[in-house]
Amino acid sequence: MTGSQESRTPAPPRDLPGRFSLLIRGGTVIDGTGGPARRADLGVAGDRLAAVGDLPRAEADRVIEAAELAVAPGFIDIHSHSDFTILIDPRAEGKVRQGVTTEAIGMCGTSASPLAGEKLARARERNKNRDLQIDWADLEGYRGRVRERGTAVNLVPLTGQGNLRGSVVGYGERAASREEMKKMRALLERELEAGSRGISTGLVYPPGVFTGFEELAGLLRPVAEAGGIYSTHIRDESDRVEESVGEALALARETGVSLQIAHLKAQGRRNWGRLERCLERIEAARGEGLAVHCDRYPYLASATDLDILLPPWAVAGGPEAELKRLKDPATRKRLRQEIDREDWEAVLISRVSGPDNRELEGLNLDEAARLRGVDPSELFFSLLVEEELAVAALFFGMSSDNLVRVLAKPYAMVASDASARAVSGPLSRGFPHPRTFGTFPRVLGDFVRDGTLTLPGAVHKMTGLPAAKLGLADRGVIREGAAADLTLFDPEKVRPRATYREPLNYPEGIEYVIVNGRTVVEPSGHTGRLPGVFL
Numbered sequence: 001m002t003g004s005q006e007s008r009t010p011a012p013p014r015d016l017p018g019r020f021s022l023l024i025r026g027g028t029v030i031d032g033t034g035g036p037a038r039r040a041d042l043g044v045a046g047d048r049l050a051a052v053g054d055l056p057r058a059e060a061d062r063v064i065e066a067a068e069l070a071v072a073p074g075f076i077d078i079h080s081h082s083d084f085t086i087l088i089d090p091r092a093e094g095k096v097r098q099g100v101t102t103e104a105i106g107m108c109g110t111s112a113s114p115l116a117g118e119k120l121a122r123a124r125e126r127n128k129n130r131d132l133q134i135d136w137a138d139l140e141g142y143r144g145r146v147r148e149r150g151t152a153v154n155l156v157p158l159t160g161q162g163n164l165r166g167s168v169v170g171y172g173e174r175a176a177s178r179e180e181m182k183k184m185r186a187l188l189e190r191e192l193e194a195g196s197r198g199i200s201t202g203l204v205y206p207p208g209v210f211t212g213f214e215e216l217a218g219l220l221r222p223v224a225e226a227g228g229i230y231s232t233h234i235r236d237e238s239d240r241v242e243e244s245v246g247e248a249l250a251l252a253r254e255t256g257v258s259l260q261i262a263h264l265k266a267q268g269r270r271n272w273g274r275l276e277r278c279l280e281r282i283e284a285a286r287g288e289g290l291a292v293h294c295d296r297y298p299y300l301a302s303a304t305d306l307d308i309l310l311p312p313w314a315v316a317g318g319p320e321a322e323l324k325r326l327k328d329p330a331t332r333k334r335l336r337q338e339i340d341r342e343d344w345e346a347v348l349i350s351r352v353s354g355p356d357n358r359e360l361e362g363l364n365l366d367e368a369a370r371l372r373g374v375d376p377s378e379l380f381f382s383l384l385v386e387e388e389l390a391v392a393a394l395f396f397g398m399s400s401d402n403l404v405r406v407l408a409k410p411y412a413m414v415a416s417d418a419s420a421r422a423v424s425g426p427l428s429r430g431f432p433h434p435r436t437f438g439t440f441p442r443v444l445g446d447f448v449r450d451g452t453l454t455l456p457g458a459v460h461k462m463t464g465l466p467a468a469k470l471g472l473a474d475r476g477v478i479r480e481g482a483a484a485d486l487t488l489f490d491p492e493k494v495r496p497r498a499t500y501r502e503p504l505n506y507p508e509g510i511e512y513v514i515v516n517g518r519t520v521v522e523p524s525g526h527t528g529r530l531p532g533v534f535l
Contacts, residue, residue: 027066032463074101074485079415092420099487109162109202119166150530198228295415344376351430353390438496441507
């Protein structure tokens with residue numbers, strides 16, 4: 001039989017539903033594999049994709065005409081911090097309006113569970129002004145709270161190593177004892193059995209900063225055995241970034257765990273040249289057969305707590321000990337010598353906890369110091385004391401060339417490193433990083449339209465690649481039988497509207513977002529539906 005005859009041979013009949021719950025007609029399908037786009041109709045039955053192809057006579061309860069739109073799998077944010085904000089506002093507007101349908105939570109060593117001892121006390125203190133009652137101790141309890149409230153997005157939990165150490169060892173600057181290691185490992189194994197997909201570390205934050213190699217390896221072994229991943233905010237992203245990447249790779253070699261290096265960067269101009277050597281190390285490890293990937297947000301500023309600028313010894317022992325040191329004149333003098341910054345203008349105050357310093361939000365420390373008529377380093381210390389450490393900040397100092405270099409790597413994924421926020425209500429306070437509202441549209445807009453990435457390649461970094469890393473076999477791809485998580489966007493119009501000075505803006509060009517077969521975002525806005533589940 002000739003090729004032309006074969007092409008006219010009708011396909012065998014398929015067992016399709018008599019009527020779809022949703023039909024998406026005529027869209028440009030970008031299936032999440034990185035392969036070329038194609039025109040196709042999608043038939044949704046319940047929470048599944050029941051048919052993908054040419055469906056001219058299909059009937060459906062609802063039809064979306066998508067001739068001008070790209071149709072992609074729902075985006076997977078592989079590095080998110082929505083653990084607690086999802087309980088405050090389960091609509092997750094800042095994420096779903098970007099096209100995100102699934103968030104991996106529990107990152108940078110901090111998760112919603114387990115919670116005991118000193119870690120529980122700190123979690124309650126940190127959330128005391130957010131009208132959030134923390135009354136659970138483990139992943140099962142947390143999952144129950146989320147189910148009670150509902151969620152617009154699917155959630156994939158990881159276990160924070162800081163939770164394990166903070167619950168068992170506390171925040172002291174010492175190694176864990178053998179008995180404490182047994183307790184941490186038992187906690188971790190219970191979390192893995194309850195559905196945690198792995199472990200994360202924040203090795204610049206207490207108590208992770210006090211954790212040595214062998215202690216980490218002891219926790220990573222059961223994760224590797226369970227087929228989970230290790231997501232790490234490495235020990236140093238500036239002067240010792242190469243050594244810190246090397247430590248992460250050594251842990252992967254030692255334990256066999258699947259490694260995800262979070263928000264890979266080289267902070268500070270003097271360190272920009274170190275990134276290339278980090279990439280060489282990663283690629284050498286991948287050449288050995290190690291499962292090593294990374295993620296990155298498409299911006300040049302990082303965001304975290306202001307006291308990240310303090311050395312590890314200054315934060316040992318928990319908040320009370322840290323504040324006592326900051327109030328001591330002799331200790332302040334020593335800290336001023338150790339920090340010795342000349343670029344206070346590169347540190348922007350994004351959020352404070354009380355009303356007295358609210359006028360400083362949105363200003364860099366140099367501007368804020370001039371407003372108050374004090375030295376920037378003095379304002380740094382006084383602000384931390386007055387706000388009892390609850391100050392969030394943005395830190396500028398990355399290279400645009402390095403950003404492009406990382407995003408272009410085939411093992412790099414797109415991630416927001418942000419919690420689900422909103423432009424109004426209790427989650428709109430302060431000046432959050434624009435990545436909170438703009439990460440995925442910025443990649444689809446700026447980095448695709450300027451030719452840095454192809455559209456199928458960019459979508460793959462947001463869908464199929466993170467789904468494979470997390471072991472989500474039915475997410476991140478468009479194919480029959482897969483979960484009906486979909487994002488429909490206009491490739492010509494999609495763009496972020498959030499900026500550093502005006503961050504509280506949702507993006508443009510994301511037209512429809514469908515989670516488990518139900519529309520959560522439409523051109524008119526958020527539908528209020530909460531169809532997300534724990535994966």
